[in-house]
Amino acid sequence: MNKKICIIDDEVHIRALIEQTLEDLEDDHDVELISAADGGEGLEAIRTEHPGVVFLDVMMPVMNGYQVAKAVREDPALADVVIVLLTAKGQEADRRQGLEAGADRYVTKPFDPDEVLNIATEVLGLE
Amino acid sequence: MARSPLFIKVYSGISVIVLALSAMVYSISVPYVESYTYAGETQHARMILDEVYQLVSDIQRQLDDYREQALHWHEKELQNLLQMAETLVRKRLGDETPPSPAAKQRLFEELRAFTYGNNDYFWITDYDSRVLSHPDPDLHGTDLSALRDIRGDLIVPPIVEIARREQAGFHSYWWRRLGQEEPSQKLSFFKDFPEYGFVLVTGIYLDDVEIEMKRMLGNAVDRLRQRLRSIKIADTGYVYIFDKELRMLIHPNPNIEGQDIAGLINPATGRLLTPELIQAADNPAGLSYLWDRPSDPGNYVYEKMAWLRYHPDFRWYIASSVYTEELRQGARELGRRLLRIGLAALVVSLLLGWLFARRIVGPVQDLARTAGRVAEGDLSARSVSGGRDEIGALAGAFNRMVEQLRDHIENLDAKVAERTAELEKAYAELQRIDRMKSEFLSSISHELRTPLTSIQGFASLVERDIQRVFRPLTAEDPKTGRKLARIEGNLEVILQESRRLAELITRTIDVSLVESGEAEWNDTPFRLRQAAEDALAKVSPMALEKPGLRLDAAAVADIRLRADRRYITDALIELLDNAVKFSTEGGVVLEAGLAAGEIRLSVSDQGIGIPPAEQERVFERFRQITQEDDLVDKPRGAGLGLTLCRGVVRHYGGRTELESAPGRGARVTLVLPARLLESKSEEQAGVTLDE
Numbered sequence: 001m002n003k004k005i006c007i008i009d010d011e012v013h014i015r016a017l018i019e020q021t022l023e024d025l026e027d028d029h030d031v032e033l034i035s036a037a038d039g040g041e042g043l044e045a046i047r048t049e050h051p052g053v054v055f056l057d058v059m060m061p062v063m064n065g066y067q068v069a070k071a072v073r074e075d076p077a078l079a080d081v082v083i084v085l086l087t088a089k090g091q092e093a094d095r096r097q098g099l100e101a102g103a104d105r106y107v108t109k110p111f112d113p114d115e116v117l118n119i120a121t122e123v124l125g126l127e
Numbered sequence: 128m129a130r131s132p133l134f135i136k137v138y139s140g141i142s143v144i145v146l147a148l149s150a151m152v153y154s155i156s157v158p159y160v161e162s163y164t165y166a167g168e169t170q171h172a173r174m175i176l177d178e179v180y181q182l183v184s185d186i187q188r189q190l191d192d193y194r195e196q197a198l199h200w201h202e203k204e205l206q207n208l209l210q211m212a213e214t215l216v217r218k219r220l221g222d223e224t225p226p227s228p229a230a231k232q233r234l235f236e237e238l239r240a241f242t243y244g245n246n247d248y249f250w251i252t253d254y255d256s257r258v259l260s261h262p263d264p265d266l267h268g269t270d271l272s273a274l275r276d277i278r279g280d281l282i283v284p285p286i287v288e289i290a291r292r293e294q295a296g297f298h299s300y301w302w303r304r305l306g307q308e309e310p311s312q313k314l315s316f317f318k319d320f321p322e323y324g325f326v327l328v329t330g331i332y333l334d335d336v337e338i339e340m341k342r343m344l345g346n347a348v349d350r351l352r353q354r355l356r357s358i359k360i361a362d363t364g365y366v367y368i369f370d371k372e373l374r375m376l377i378h379p380n381p382n383i384e385g386q387d388i389a390g391l392i393n394p395a396t397g398r399l400l401t402p403e404l405i406q407a408a409d410n411p412a413g414l415s416y417l418w419d420r421p422s423d424p425g426n427y428v429y430e431k432m433a434w435l436r437y438h439p440d441f442r443w444y445i446a447s448s449v450y451t452e453e454l455r456q457g458a459r460e461l462g463r464r465l466l467r468i469g470l471a472a473l474v475v476s477l478l479l480g481w482l483f484a485r486r487i488v489g490p491v492q493d494l495a496r497t498a499g500r501v502a503e504g505d506l507s508a509r510s511v512s513g514g515r516d517e518i519g520a521l522a523g524a525f526n527r528m529v530e531q532l533r534d535h536i537e538n539l540d541a542k543v544a545e546r547t548a549e550l551e552k553a554y555a556e557l558q559r560i561d562r563m564k565s566e567f568l569s570s571i572s573h574e575l576r577t578p579l580t581s582i583q584g585f586a587s588l589v590e591r592d593i594q595r596v597f598r599p600l601t602a603e604d605p606k607t608g609r610k611l612a613r614i615e616g617n618l619e620v621i622l623q624e625s626r627r628l629a630e631l632i633t634r635t636i637d638v639s640l641v642e643s644g645e646a647e648w649n650d651t652p653f654r655l656r657q658a659a660e661d662a663l664a665k666v667s668p669m670a671l672e673k674p675g676l677r678l679d680a681a682a683v684a685d686i687r688l689r690a691d692r693r694y695i696t697d698a699l700i701e702l703l704d705n706a707v708k709f710s711t712e713g714g715v716v717l718e719a720g721l722a723a724g725e726i727r728l729s730v731s732d733q734g735i736g737i738p739p740a741e742q743e744r745v746f747e748r749f750r751q752i753t754q755e756d757d758l759v760d761k762p763r764g765a766g767l768g769l770t771l772c773r774g775v776v777r778h779y780g781g782r783t784e785l786e787s788a789p790g791r792g793a794r795v796t797l798v799l800p801a802r803l804l805e806s807k808s809e810e811q812a813g814v815t816l817d818e
Contacts, residue, residue, distance in 0.1 A: 013581040020588055059573070088576045110580035110629050113587045 003031045004051035005120055008042030008068065009086065010060045018055055021113040022120055029126045039063025043071055046081060053082045053123045055116065056103070058094070066101040073102030082123045086111070133495075134488040141480035149473050157462045164458035172360045172454065173411065173434050176447045179355065179366050180436045186347040187440045190340050197336040198314070202297060204244075205316035208329055209295075212238065212249050213318060216327060224322055231323075235260035239267070246305045249329045254291065256283040259325055263305065276301040277310050290319035290326040304332050312337070352377045361456065363421075364449025371442040373401055394419075394427040408435040408444060415451070490518045494525060506533040568639045572632045579632070583625045590618050637697070638767045641774035646694075648778065652805045653692045655719055655728075659683045662699035663717070666707055675712030678703070684720035687805035690779060698775045701768030702730035702795055710734025710792065724801050725781075731794035737787040746773040746783060772797055779803060 005025070007018045015035050025031040034049050036042035040062035046054060054072070058065035065085055072078045085098040085106040098106055107115055120126075219234040220226035238249045239262045250261040256272035271283040282300045289296040295318040302313040315330030355366045355377055367378040373389040393400040395417035407414035413434040419427050430451040435444050490512030500508035506529060512522035593615060601608035640646035659680050670676050688695065699717065706715040713733030720727065737745055746769045773783050776797045787793035 011577055011581075013585075014577065017581055017584040017588070021584070088573045088580075109576045110583040110625070113584050113591070 002050055002052040003029060003124055004034060004049050005031055005124070006034045006036065006042065006045055006049065006051040006054040008036045008039065008045070008054065008060070008065075009057035010037055011057070012037070014057065014086070017113065018116055021116050025117075025120060025124075025126060029124070031120075031124065031126070039065065039068045043068050046072055046078060047075070050078065051081060053084060053120055055084050055086055055107075057086045058088070058098070065103075066097060069098065069102040084119055084123075131488055131492050133491055134484055137488055138481060138484040141484060142477060145473065145476045145480060149469055149476075153466070153469055157465055160465060161455075161458035161462050164461050165455055168361060168454040168457050169432070172364060172432070172447055172449055173413075175358060175360055175366065176434050176436055176445060179351075179358070179368075179445050179447075180438060182351060182354065183368075183438050183441060183443060183445060186344070186351065187438070189347070190343060193343060194336060194340060197339065198333075201314055201331055201333070201336070202316065205297075205314070205329060205331065208243065208249075209316050209318055209327065212241075212327060212329065213320075216320065216323070220323060226323060242305075244331055245335065247329065247331045248305065249327060251325045251327050252283055252287060253325050254287055256287055258283075286315065286317050286328060287326055290317050291321075294319050299333075302330075302332075304334075348376065355379075360447055360449040361453035362450075364447060364453060366445065366447045368443050368445050369401075370444070376443065393417075404433060404435055404446060405437075405444065407433065408437045410435075418448075418450075420450070487518075490514065490522060494518070494522050497529075498525065501529050501532070506536065568635055572636050572639075575632050576629070579625055579629055583622060583629070586618050586621045586625070590615065590622070593618075634697075634767055634771065638771045638774065641694070641771060641778065646774075646778075648691045648694070650690050651692060652687055652689045653695075655686050655688055655695075656683050658692055658696045659699060659717055659719060661696050662703055665700045666703040669704070670707045670715065673707065673711055676707065676710065677714050678707075678717075679714045680717040682716070682718040682720070686719075686721070686726075688726070688799075688803050689805050690799075690803050691775075694771075694775045694778075698772045698797060699728065699730070701772055702728075702797070705768050705795070706730050706732035706734065706793075713792070721801065726799040726801060726803060727796055728799070729784075729794055729796035731792060733792040736789045736791050736793050737785070738789045742785050742787060745769050745785070769795070 005022060007015050007022075009015050009018070015037070019033055019035065022031070022033060026033055032049075034045050034051060036045045039060045042054075042056065042060075043063060045051075046068075056065045056068055063071075065087075069083050069085070072081055072083060082105070083103045085103040086109060087094050087098060087106050088109040095106055105119060107119070215237065216234060219237070220230050223230070235251065238251065238260055242248045242262065248262045250266075251259040252271070253259055255270070257270045258266050258268060261267045272281075274282050276282050278301055280300060282302070286296075286298050289298060295316070297314060297316055299312060299314050301310045303310045311332045311334035313330045313332050315328050317326050317328040319326050351368075355368075356379055358366055360366070365379045368376045369388055370376055373387060375383050375386050375388050378384050388401055389399075391400045392398070393403065393416055400416070403414055403416070411434075413432050415430060415432055417427050418429055418431045419425055420429050423429075431448055432451050432454065433446055433448045435446040437444055490510075493512045494510045497508045497510040509526050509529065510522040513519050593611060597611055601611050637646070663678055663680055667678060670678050703715060703717065710732040711734070715730065715732045718727075718729050718731075769783070772795070776783055776799060779799050781797065781799040784796040784798060785793065786796075
């Protein structure tokens with residue numbers, strides 16, 4: 001398993017929050033964190049870095065989360081990338097739309113940092 | 128026209144009246160006319176009989192008159208002859224008394240030789256009834272004091288007696304004519320000659336009067352026969368006469384005349400007919416019997432009427448005979464004529480009735496047709512019914528009404544179109560604003576979440592870092608430890624408040640979605656009691672802060688619903704939350720169950736209540752009970768709870784009910800249709816609120 005985690009969110013504070021949540025994994029498990037500030041940049045990062053898990057915001061400039069997820073799923077080489085959507089709405093329709101676009105999981109904003117940490121640990125198979 | 132119900136009503140009414148009147152008049156008049164006519168015919172038949180009787184009586188009187196006349200004439204003649212003979216007697220006998228026998232002899236011889244008329248003569252008797260002179264040699268000189276005529280009466284002695292008493296007189300007796308054997312009635316006139324001691328007698332036979340009378344009677348009967356044959360009673364009725372000896376005298380059938388009818392049998396009864404006829408004589412009712420008809424001989428089934436009168440002088444039975452049928456014929460004919468006239472009148476009446484009904488109904492029908500067209504929307508329709516009567520006035524008024532109606536509708540249409548356009552514009556604007564509001568709420572909520580995520584997330588991270596990194600360092604430094612504890616407390620406040628904020632945002636979004644119809648409904652079966660417990664668990668911490676308050680959910684029926692459990696629970700939470708929020712003591716009672724075919728979920732409290740003016744609007748978004756002093760009493764909550772409740776029950780086709788008065792608490796009820804019950808058996812199993 002590739003120990004790279006990609007964080008894609010246009011909000012700098014959210015990116016920082018997730019980065020700080022996961023920084024222990026960087027130290028303890030040699031996990032590499034990669035951040036992107038919009039959908040286009042994020043997709044590029046996924047393609048070049050091939051992360052094991054991606055925390056993907058929905059509402060973003062250039063490409064939104066659904067579009068990014070869809071593009072990832074259309075690339076067979078990225079089939080093993082686990083996509084976790086960060087949705088603010090929390091409604092069934094949004095969740096379904098995300099899952100249809102190719103997301104594997106979702107986390108509703110505002111989220112508990114432990115939830116994000118647990119997902120990353122579980123997906124990457126870390127202790 | 129004939130299919131018009133009104134026409135049928137009017138015309139059938141007229142017809143019924145005309146027919147009923149006709150039937151009544153006919154049924155009353157015709158039998159009366161018939162019986163009256165029959166009575167008249169009967170009367171007529173009897174009158175004819177009376178007339179014939181009168182004729183017979185006239186004949187009788189004529190004969191009587193003739194006889195009287197003839198006798199009178201004969202008497203006169205006898206008196207003249209005797210006067211002449213007296214002259215001769217006095218001349219021959221002179222004044223000499225007693226006269227000389229020779230003179231007497233000569234006188235007697237002269238008288239014996241003298242005859243007159245039809246061999247009539249003079250004879251002389253003495254007072255002892257001895258014939259002194261007679262032309263018959265057999266009687267001359269004989270004593271006739273004991274001689275009697277064929278009736279047994281003495282002949283001469285009465286003559287002598289009357290002559291001695293009254294000098295002269297008449298006497299009638301039966302005697303044979305000279306040269307004839309058959310006696311006939313003789314009328315004698317005689318005169319007493321006391322100076323000579325004899326009575327001079329002369330007489331004439333009255334048989335010539337009888338003969339004349341017989342001849343006259345024969346002529347009269349012939350005339351009567353002619354007369355009777357010309358008499359017709361009804362069609363074939365006739366008059367006939369038979370005498371007491373049952374001999375037919377006059378009959379229309381000459382073959383029967385002169386025949387003895389005593390043995391005539393009534394074929395219908397088998398008895399003799401004549402006794403029955405005689406019995407009926409002078410009875411006004413007459414005799415009814417059965418007889419045959421000339422056209423149907425031998426068939427004795429036709430009823431005949433006979434009336435008879437007995438003429439005692441002639442000893443005749445005068446009878447009339449007529450077929451009853453013919454007597455009725457006039458009545459029948461009259462009845463038939465009345466019927467024909469009546470039928471003609473009836474047809475004319477019905478025809479006139481038809482025209483009358485058409486005249487009445489036609490304009491009404493036109494009016495009704497026009498009204499029908501107007502009712503179907505054809506405002507150009509106008510009634511053509513005119514006339515100066517009420518219907519004409521009605522039609523005129525109707526046309527004016529339609530005219531006004533058309534004007535009004537045209538005006539109204541224009542106004543409605545104008546207003547509708549305005550309203551549509553306003554509605555579109557409102558929809559746009561509402562959409563904007565929803566979008567604004569949605570986006571503002573979303574925008575709020577992002578900073579909230581940061582606040583909550585970083586607070587958590589700070590707390591974690593304190594726990595992991597800094598707490599162990601303060602073991603030897605109590606002052607720093609106390610400081611750290613305070614920071615932890617503050618962080619907890621930040622976290623709590625941000626969770627509250629997140630919840631508020633979630634609810635706002637929920638309400639927006641429910642109201643806009645965009646919410647996702649996930650109907651699953653669940654126990655209502657479970658949902659109630661979840662809701663109570665949610666509000667009980669807040670309730671515990673108010674010592675006077677007690678939560679009561681004992682009266683929640685154990686029923687299963689199929690609905691979105693989250694929304695139903697949320698709605699109950701909102702109701703309980705409000706109740707707890709706006710009351711400080713008493714019970715907050717949650718009740719749920721079936722009543723009147725509906726599911727009722729209600730929460731009641733003894734709180735501040737809702738003023739009537741507010742009750743209509745508390746379900747609106749962001750609406751809270753108006754506070755008297757905003758500065759003292761800050762708003763409690765966002766004012767979204769009842770809005771959500773209303774949205775949820777509306778989604779399921781239910782409604783909300785609110786009972787409240789200021790200071791006396793409130794009861795809010797969510798009414799849901801019974802179809803939300805998981806199964807039909809729930810209805811029976813469910814405990815109703817009334818119980």
